[in-house]
Every structure is written in structure tokens, then in C-alpha cells.
Amino acid sequence: MTPTIVLPVVIGGLYAAGVYLLLDRSLTRVILGFILLGNATNLLLLSSSGPAMLAPFFGYAEPEEMSDPLPQALVLTAIVITFGVTAFLLAMVHRSWRLVRQEVIEVDEEDRRVAARQGMDADDVDPDDIDPNELRTEDRPAGKGNTLHSDVDVEEQLARRYDGFASDDIALPPTRRGEQ
Amino acid sequence: MIGDLAPLPVLLPLLGAAAALLVGRHPRVQRTVSIAVLAGVVGVSVALLLIADAEGAAAVAVGDWPVPVAIMLVVDRLSALMLVVAGTVGLGVLVFAVGQGTADGDEETPLSIFHPTFLVLMAGVNYAFLAGDLFNLYVGFEILLTSSYVLLTLGGSAPRIRAGITYVVVSLLSSLLFLASIALVYAATGTVNLAQLAGRLGELPAGTQLMLQSMLLIAFGIKAAVFPLSAWLPDSYPTAPAPVTAVFAGLLTKVGVYAVIRTQTLLFPDGALDDLLMWAALATMLVGILGAVAQSDIRRILSFTLVSHIGYMVFGIALATTAGLAGAIFYVVHHIAIQTTLFLVAGLIERRGGSTSTARLGGLATASPLLAVLFFVPAMNLAGIPPFSGFIGKVGLLDAGVAVGGWQVYVLVGGAVVTSLLTLVAMSRVWTRAFWRPPTQAASADTAAAAARDAGPENGPEDDPAGGEEPAEEPLPAGLAGGATSTTTARQTGRRGAWLRHVAVATAAPAGGEGQPSRGAEDSRPSTRPLPAVMMAATTAMVLLTVGLTVIAGPLYGMTERAAGDLRERTPYIEAVYGAEVDE
Incomplete structure (x- = not known):
């Protein structure tokens, strides 16, 4: 049995395309990239059994003519896992789209705030110096870590922030990053 | 004996999750089920730990297949110890969550998925x-x-x-x-069984080994949040x-650390990447703690101290001596408990x-002295102040480091001490800001108003025509009408409609939705009500547990030393796997 060149080439191509897509900021592309990477990895797992041989059924072929069944069992499990996770990821991206009208990976506001601060040390900022009004405009809504529920008020604040944009199910520019 | 018990820490939570899903409409039953299940898991884990510590490692071939083919469950001192700690911490967090659910008044909780998902998480960890x-x-x-993810x-x-x-x-x-x-790994060796791999990987060319080792390390390093791969965690x-x-911080990264310990000792005992791991440990400690200070x-x-203290464990692993590993394992145990508690x-x-936000908080020491104690004790423990287990773990690691010697190790020892001091800085800042200073010094004199603004702009009553009860109403028409009467725009109305649709779909029980908006606003104000008793009790129990780790530190350290000895020897694990056939 001669090993095939097709599988390595396909796996390499899938990895390259997958990594390229994964590096994008758009979540749809990230999902596509993840799917490609997942398929490439599954193929890699499958090809770890060596060159293709006869189907590993008992009585169908001699043991030495069979291909190794274990990677096939592993890859089946891996495919199921990849599938389930992809479905979850899709649901999440859809939710993100419905919530904030964009499907790019967002900047972490807290990081931005820390980066924008003058002093290196949190102690350099005297809390008495902070203008309450400034604090109000600067702060993003808290994540509501103390509840197991979602934040309706955050939702409404977002609605206010994106005031002027048409509502659901209308084509919108994919990102507003440039306008800020 | 161990053959009958070993599958239970996985089986029980999975069956419990199924049961909890079935009784999803009866929150009380659901809570009882999940707490009972986790308590059972803790019991089984303790039994496993006692057996494993007395008799050494043992393995079970699931389904009675012959050994190299079968799916193996292996219980040695390390895994049994991790099971006990994980189960205990999981139970504490679950009780806390139940207390929170009761306090929020969601008897008819829309989140019936929390308990099943939590149990599945515990099953996965185990x-x-x-x-x-x-x-x-x-x-x-x-x-x-x-x-x-869920x-x-x-x-x-x-x-x-x-x-x-x-x-x-x-x-x-x-x-x-x-x-x-x-x-x-499979392509190179033809097996994925850890005990078999321990024999076969050593026969591979050094380059191939190094490649496999670094790939596994990168994968586990992301999960364990080791420095260059840790940026996702605080975010x-x-x-x-x-x-x-709490449960994520306690358990998930430690599962990654466990996997690193396992692969580094069992599969790649040559320590080809130990130097690299040392530098990664140093960078993890310093970068993490500087982030925390900022x-x-x-x-x-x-979150940043969590990343930072992963560095201590990696340091112990990178030392690759019995003392280093023992220190790392002790530190894992200590850190799971302490980080969850905090x-x-x-x-x-x-x-x-x-x-x-420390800029907002103030005066909590007088407002709630018990809470102050509950924060102070674990915070000092985390920073490594002498009587506590954090101190013992750090001293153990530093001791192991000095025993190895070499300039690189001394740099790391220095870094570890600096990290410990900076942890103290970060913790004492929280203490002085949130607990010690009088509340009037807080950023805005009226914390309540600031926090309410923080929570959302619609808190003014005049601005809230539809915000109050909307999810309780029939989704579309009422909500739309309510939203359109005020100054809201088409977009806002549409979004509100979308939200209502979502709420109607996502929350099967309408009563759950009713409390949401008001509760959301309420939560962000400083509450003068006493904290819910169950939550306080769960947290107190966890704090006592972390103090208890100090009390039993002697026997515990002895056990981690025995576990580390097993790991370094490798034979107990391998023999347990091959001996499983006889066992069944």
C-alpha cells in the first residue's frame, strides 16, 4: 500500500486557510476558520492510521489487511464534538449580532480604560479627583456578576447607544468601529 | 473495591445532571438532587483518596476489555487528591449558587439549566x-x-x-x-494509552519527542493560562x-496544570523543556501580578492573581524534582480552594x-464585619502571610528551588518572592479601599446613584414606561406600544421587541422574567439588607476550608510528597494500568 499525497496536501491547505480565517476579526470568518481547522485536524487524526486498507470488519478481511480501526473511532468522537461546538458558536454569534448589531470581536472596555489611564498604578488615581460625571460617561455597564440572570438594563443601554440604527432584520453595515 | 468506586465520580454527576434536567420544573427538588449528587461524589472521592494513599495506584478497565485496548480509569494519589479537592470546592460553590438563587427569589427559575450544566462540568473535571x-x-x-461555555x-x-x-x-x-x-502521538507510537506511551515515547528520536511534547504543552498551557497564552483569562x-x-477560577485552569504535571512526569520525564518552563513560570508570575496591581x-x-499564581505551580513542575512536584501539587490544592473562596x-x-470597583466601594468593614473577615483571611492566605497554607506552599516551592540551585532557579525564587509581595500589595489595596476607608471617600459621594447609573441609564422612573414589567407582558404588541410612546426611536422599539421575543423564548417560565429588570437595577445598589444566610454560610465554610488546609498542612504535605514520589518513579502508574487485568 503506498501512502497518498492527497491527504497531507488537503490537510495543509485546510490548516492554512483555517488559520487565515481565524485571524480575522469578523466572527463569521472565525467560525468558518474553526470549521476548516476542525476538519483538517479530523483528517490528520484519520490519516494517523497509515495508508488506506480494507475495512476493519471481523471476518471481512485478514487482520493484517485491515486499516487501523482506532483512529476511525477517535475521529468519529472528534467529529461529533466539533459539530456540537460549532453549533454553539453559531448560536453565540447570532446572539451577539442581535444584541449589539455587530459580529466582530469587541474590544474589552475595561482594558481600554486601564490603558487610557494616566498613571501606571491604580493608586495614582485619587478617587476624589474623579469627576462623577466623567465616571458616568466612561463606565460601561457592570457585567452583573452577582446574578445568574441576564441584564435587561444593559440591553436597553445598548439600544440607546445605537440609537438611530434601524431595528432587527435589516441589512446594516457590519461594523461601526470607524465612526467612534 | 477501587474498581467499583473509580467510575462513580464521573457517572454520578452525569446521571445527576440527567435527573436535574428531568426535574427542571421543580427547583427545590433540582437543588436537592444536585447537592446530594455532589456530596456523594465528595464521599466517593475521599474513599478513593484513602484507598489510593494506603494501597497505591489502581486502574479500572472499563467494560472489562483487555488492558491496552480498554478505556482505562486510573486512580493514583495525585488524581484522587484532585478529585477530593475539586468535589469539595464544587459542592461549596453549588451551595453558594443555591443560596443566591433563593435570595433572588427565583423559585420558578428560568435558569433550570444551571444545575445540570454545573454537574456536567464536574463530571468533565473528574x-x-x-x-x-x-x-x-x-x-x-x-x-x-x-x-x-454554557x-x-x-x-x-x-x-x-x-x-x-x-x-x-x-x-x-x-x-x-x-x-x-x-x-x-498516535501516528508516532500507535497508542494513546498513557502507560503504554510512557514506554514507547522514549524510543522515538529526540526531535520527534520534543515536537510532541511542545504541542501538548502549548495545548495545556492555553488551558492552564501560562503566560504567553494567558491573555484570554482576565478578559x-x-x-x-x-x-x-469561582468554580472556573478554582478548577478549570488547574485541570490544565494537572494535565501538564501528568504529561511532564509520565510521558516526558527527560525534562527537555524544563528551562523554557522556568522562564514561562517567571513571566507568568510577574506579568500576572503586575496586571493585578494595575x-x-x-x-x-x-483574575490576574489567578494567572500570576499559576506561575508558582509551573515553577514547581519545571524543577522536576520530587520536592518541586510536591510543592506544586500542594500549591494546586491550596490555590483551588483559595481562589474559589475569594x-x-x-x-x-x-x-x-x-x-x-475599588473606586466605588468603601466602608464595608463597618457595614459588614463578617464579610470583612471573610475577605481578609483568604486574601492574606493568598499573599502568603505566615500561618496560612499559602505561606507553606510558597516556602515548600522556594525550598525545593534552593535545593536545586543554579542562577536561573535563584532568579525564579526572587521572582516568586516579589510576586508574593505584589500580591500583598494588590490585596491590601482592595482591603483599604473597599473595607477600611469611610464610605464618604468613595469616588462619588452617593455610591448608590453612581452604581445605578452604572447599571443603565433607564433607571429614572419617567424614562421607564416599558422597562418595568415588559417581559411579563405578552411579547410583541404591549411592549412595542409601551416603547413607542416615549422618546424611543424605531430602532429602540425594534430592539425591545427582539428582546421580548428572546425573553419569551429563552425563559420558559414567565415569572422568572418578571423580576428581571427590577432586580437588575436593585442589585447594583449597595444593599442594606443582611446578606443571604446560605451564601454567607457557604462562603464561611469555604474560608474555614482554606484555614483547615493550614491545620492539616502536615499530613497533606506528606501526601503530596508521596504523590510526587509516585510521579517521579512512574512505575506505580504503569504497573497499576497493566495490573488492572488481574484486578477485574
Whole structure:
């Protein structure tokens, strides 16, 4: 049995395309990239059994003519896992789209705030110096870590922030990053 | 004996999750079921630990298949110890979550998925500890990660989805790397069984070994949040609900650390990458703690200290001596308990003070002295102040480091001490800000108003025509009409409609939706009500547990030394796996 060149080439191509897509900021592309990477990895797992041989059924072929069944069992499990996770990821991206009208990976506001601060040390900022009004405009809504529920008020604040944009199910520019 | 018990830490939570789903409409029954199940798991784990410590490692071939083919569950001292700690911490967090649910008055909770998902998470964690081959380790990881995705995005609000996407994408990438390295390991050796691999990997060329080792290390390094691969963690943990963050911080990264310990000792005992791991440990400690010092939000500070202290464990692993490993294992145990406890306390602080920002909080020491004690003790423990277990763990690690010697190790020892001091700085800042100073000094004189603004602009009653009860009403027409009467625009109305649709779909029980908006606003104000008793009790129990670790530090350290000895020897594990045939 001669090993095939097709599988390595396909796996390499899938990895390259997958990594390229994964590096994008758009979540749809990230999902596509993840799917490609997942398929490439599954193929890699499958090809770890060596060159293709006869189907590993008992009585169908001699043991030495069979291909190794274990990677096939592993890859089946891996495919199921990849599938389930992809479905979850899709649901999440859809939710993100419905919530904030964009499907790019967002900047972490807290990081931005820390980066924008003058002093290196949190102690350099005297809390008495902070203008309450400034604090109000600067702060993003808290994540509501103390509840197991979602934040309706955050939702409404977002609605206010994106005031002027048409509502659901209308084509919108994919990102507003440039306008800020 | 051990053959009958070993599958239970995985089986019980999975069956319990199924049961909890079935009784999802009866919250009380559901809570009882999940607490009973986890208590059972803790009992089984303790029994396993006692047996494993007395008789050494043992393995079970699931389904009675012959040994190299079968799926193996291996219980040795390390995995049994991890099972006990994970189970205990999980139980504490679950009780806390139940207390929170009761306090929020969601008898008819729309989140019936919390308990089943939590149990599945525990099953995944336990499975990862018990798995005797690489692929089942991967499956264990996937079980716990998938349920962690659900828990992290619970409720599906915008900040959680934002944080969740980063977390999910990064976790997926690490899982794919792990899977790819399994494929390569199998291609190189023809097995994924850890005990078999221990024999076969050594026969491979050094270059191939190094490649496989580094791929596995990168995959586990992402999960364990070791420095260059840790940026995802402080970004994604703080937004989740308090109990969820607590259990994530305690357990998930430690599963990665466990996997690193396992592969480094069992599969690659030559220590080809130990130098690299040392530098990674140093960078993890320093970068993490500097991040913590720069932050002003308690949850974020804690997330950064979490990253930072992973460095201690990696340091112990990189020393690759019995003493180093013993220190690392002790530190894992200590850190699981302490970090979970601190995140639970942060949840209480947020409840009491209305915020987790140190710029906002103040005067909590007089407002709630018990809470102050509950924060102070674990915080000092984390920083490594002498009587506590954090001190013992750090001294053990430093001691092991000095015993090895060499300039690189001394640099690391210095870095570890600096990290410990900076942890103290970060913790004492939280203490002075949130607890010690009088409340009037807080950023805005009226913390309540600031926090209410923080929560959302619609808190003014005149601005809230539809905000009050809308999810309780019939989804579309009422909500739309209500929204359109005020100054809201078409977009806002549309979004509101979309939200109502979502709420109607996502929350099966309308009563759950009713409380939501008002509760959301209420929560962010400092509460003068006493903190819910169950939450306080759970947190107190966890604090007592961390203090208890100090009390039993002697026997515990002895056990981690024996576990480390087993790991270094490698034969107990391998013999247990091959001996499993006789066992059955």
C-alpha cells in the first residue's frame, strides 16, 4: 500500500486557510476558520492510521489487511464534538449580532480604560479627583456578576447607544468601529 | 473495591445532571438532587483518596476489555487528591449558587439549566483527572469546556456574550491543538494509552519527542493560562455570575496544570523543556501580578492573581524534582480552594457594596464585619502571610528551588518572592479601599446613584414606561406600544421587541422574567439588607476550608510528597494500568 499525497496536501491547505480565517476579526470568518481547522485536524487524526486498507470488519478481511480501526473511532468522537461546538458558536454569534448589531470581536472596555489611564498604578488615581460625571460617561455597564440572570438594563443601554440604527432584520453595515 | 468506586465520580454527576434536567420544573427538588449528587461524589472521592494513599495506584478497565485496548480509569494519589479537592470546592460553590438563587427569589427559575450544566462540568473535571489515555483526557476536557461555555454565557447578555466569544474561540483553538497532537502521538507510537506511551515515547528520536511534547504543552498551557497564552483569562472570567467565575477560577485552569504535571512526569520525564518552563513560570508570575496591581476592579484583580499564581505551580513542575512536584501539587490544592473562596467573597462584596470597583466601594468593614473577615483571611492566605497554607506552599516551592540551585532557579525564587509581595500589595489595596476607608471617600459621594447609573441609564422612573414589567407582558404588541410612546426611536422599539421575543423564548417560565429588570437595577445598589444566610454560610465554610488546609498542612504535605514520589518513579502508574487485568 503506498501512502497518498492527497491527504497531507488537503490537510495543509485546510490548516492554512483555517488559520487565515481565524485571524480575522469578523466572527463569521472565525467560525468558518474553526470549521476548516476542525476538519483538517479530523483528517490528520484519520490519516494517523497509515495508508488506506480494507475495512476493519471481523471476518471481512485478514487482520493484517485491515486499516487501523482506532483512529476511525477517535475521529468519529472528534467529529461529533466539533459539530456540537460549532453549533454553539453559531448560536453565540447570532446572539451577539442581535444584541449589539455587530459580529466582530469587541474590544474589552475595561482594558481600554486601564490603558487610557494616566498613571501606571491604580493608586495614582485619587478617587476624589474623579469627576462623577466623567465616571458616568466612561463606565460601561457592570457585567452583573452577582446574578445568574441576564441584564435587561444593559440591553436597553445598548439600544440607546445605537440609537438611530434601524431595528432587527435589516441589512446594516457590519461594523461601526470607524465612526467612534 | 477501587474498581467499583473509580467510575462513580464521573457517572454520578452525569446521571445527576440527567435527573436535574428531568426535574427542571421543580427547583427545590433540582437543588436537592444536585447537592446530594455532589456530596456523594465528595464521599466517593475521599474513599478513593484513602484507598489510593494506603494501597497505591489502581486502574479500572472499563467494560472489562483487555488492558491496552480498554478505556482505562486510573486512580493514583495525585488524581484522587484532585478529585477530593475539586468535589469539595464544587459542592461549596453549588451551595453558594443555591443560596443566591433563593435570595433572588427565583423559585420558578428560568435558569433550570444551571444545575445540570454545573454537574456536567464536574463530571468533565473528574473525568479529566481519571482518564488513563490521551484521547479520554481530551473528551474530559471537551465535556468540561462545553459546559463552561454554557455557564459563562448564562443569560446571554451582551457583556457575557462578548467575554464568552473570546473564551470559546481560545478554548476551541487549544482543543484543536490538543487533538492534533493526539493524532501525531498516535501516528508516532500507535497508542494513546498513557502507560503504554510512557514506554514507547522514549524510543522515538529526540526531535520527534520534543515536537510532541511542545504541542501538548502549548495545548495545556492555553488551558492552564501560562503566560504567553494567558491573555484570554482576565478578559473572560469577570463578567460571569459569581459562582460560575469561582468554580472556573478554582478548577478549570488547574485541570490544565494537572494535565501538564501528568504529561511532564509520565510521558516526558527527560525534562527537555524544563528551562523554557522556568522562564514561562517567571513571566507568568510577574506579568500576572503586575496586571493585578494595575487593575481597580476586584474581579479583575483576582483574575490576574489567578494567572500570576499559576506561575508558582509551573515553577514547581519545571524543577522536576520530587520536592518541586510536591510543592506544586500542594500549591494546586491550596490555590483551588483559595481562589474559589475569594471569587465567592467578591460576589458577596458586589451584592453588599453594589459594585466590584475599588473606586466605588468603601466602608464595608463597618457595614459588614463578617464579610470583612471573610475577605481578609483568604486574601492574606493568598499573599502568603505566615500561618496560612499559602505561606507553606510558597516556602515548600522556594525550598525545593534552593535545593536545586543554579542562577536561573535563584532568579525564579526572587521572582516568586516579589510576586508574593505584589500580591500583598494588590490585596491590601482592595482591603483599604473597599473595607477600611469611610464610605464618604468613595469616588462619588452617593455610591448608590453612581452604581445605578452604572447599571443603565433607564433607571429614572419617567424614562421607564416599558422597562418595568415588559417581559411579563405578552411579547410583541404591549411592549412595542409601551416603547413607542416615549422618546424611543424605531430602532429602540425594534430592539425591545427582539428582546421580548428572546425573553419569551429563552425563559420558559414567565415569572422568572418578571423580576428581571427590577432586580437588575436593585442589585447594583449597595444593599442594606443582611446578606443571604446560605451564601454567607457557604462562603464561611469555604474560608474555614482554606484555614483547615493550614491545620492539616502536615499530613497533606506528606501526601503530596508521596504523590510526587509516585510521579517521579512512574512505575506505580504503569504497573497499576497493566495490573488492572488481574484486578477485574
